[in-house]
Amino acid sequence: MVCPVCGFEEYEILKSKGKKNKELLVKCDECNHVYHETAPEEAYEIQVRVVISEFETSWKTNITLYSDEYLETGTLLYIDDKDVEVTSIENNEGNRVFECPVVDIQTIWAKSLDTLSRIGFSIDNSGNVISYKVELEREFPIAIGDVGEINGLKFRVYGIKTLERNMKKGFAYARVIKRVYGKLLSSKDKSKLKYDLSEYVVKVTSKEKNYN
Numbered sequence: 001m002v003c004p005v006c007g008f009e010e011y012e013i014l015k016s017k018g019k020k021n022k023e024l025l026v027k028c029d030e031c032n033h034v035y036h037e038t039a040p041e042e043a044y045e046i047q048v049r050v051v052i053s054e055f056e057t058s059w060k061t062n063i064t065l066y067s068d069e070y071l072e073t074g075t076l077l078y079i080d081d082k083d084v085e086v087t088s089i090e091n092n093e094g095n096r097v098f099e100c101p102v103v104d105i106q107t108i109w110a111k112s113l114d115t116l117s118r119i120g121f122s123i124d125n126s127g128n129v130i131s132y133k134v135e136l137e138r139e140f141p142i143a144i145g146d147v148g149e150i151n152g153l154k155f156r157v158y159g160i161k162t163l164e165r166n167m168k169k170g171f172a173y174a175r176v177i178k179r180v181y182g183k184l185l186s187s188k189d190k191s192k193l194k195y196d197l198s199e200y201v202v203k204v205t206s207k208e209k210n211y212n
C-alpha cells in the first residue's frame with residue numbers, strides 16, 4: 001500500500017472491516033493523509049514451471065511456491081525426489097534474472113545435484129601436472145582419446161583409473177572413475193572439443209599456471 005499523496009509505504013491502521021478482503025482505513029506515517037485501502041491478499045500457492053538438467057538430459061516439472069516469496073539463483077530446492085540448485089530464473093517478460101518475486105516467475109532453470117560423482121583430473125604439460133576435482137553426473141561417459149577442456153586448458157584423455165583398474169583404451173562412466181589423465185594440447189590444436197568441464201570444477205588441487 002502506498003500513500004496516494006506522498007508515496008510513503010508505512011501507515012497506521014485506523015479501522016478495519018470485512019473478513020476476506022479487508023477494507024482498511026489507514027493514516028500515512030509520513031504526511032498523515034487518511035485513505036481507504038484493501039488489505040494485501042494472503043499468500044497463496046503458485047505452481048511454477050521448472051526445467052531440471054542433468055548434463056545431456058533435461059525435463060520439465062513443477063514446484064509449489066508461495067506468492068509472497070522471492071527466489072534467487074543458487075537456492076537449493078527439493079523437487080521430484082532430487083536436490084536441485086536454481087541456476088537461472090526467467091521472469092514473465094522473458095528476461096533471465098538473478099532474483100525474482102515468485103509471482104513474476106515464468107520458468108525456473110535448475111541443475112540436479114544428487115547424481116554427481118566427484119573425480120580427479122590430472123592434466124600433464126610435459127611433466128607439470130595440474131590437478132582438479134570435478135563433479136560430474138554419474139552416468140557421464142569419459143573415453144580414452146576424448147578431447148576436453150578445463151579452465152581454458154585443452155587436453156586429450158590418455159588414461160583412466162577406475163575403482164578396479166587402470167585403463168588405456170575404452171571408456172568408463174564417471175560413477176566408477178577415480179581419476180582421469182590427460183595430456184595438455186597446444187592452444188593451436190584443432191581437435192574438436194567433446195566437453196568443457198570448467199563449470200563442474202569444485203577444486204583446483206594443484207597450482208594453476210598460466211600457459212598462454
Ligand SMILES: [Zn+2]
Binds near residue numbers: 003
Ligand atoms: Zn502520505
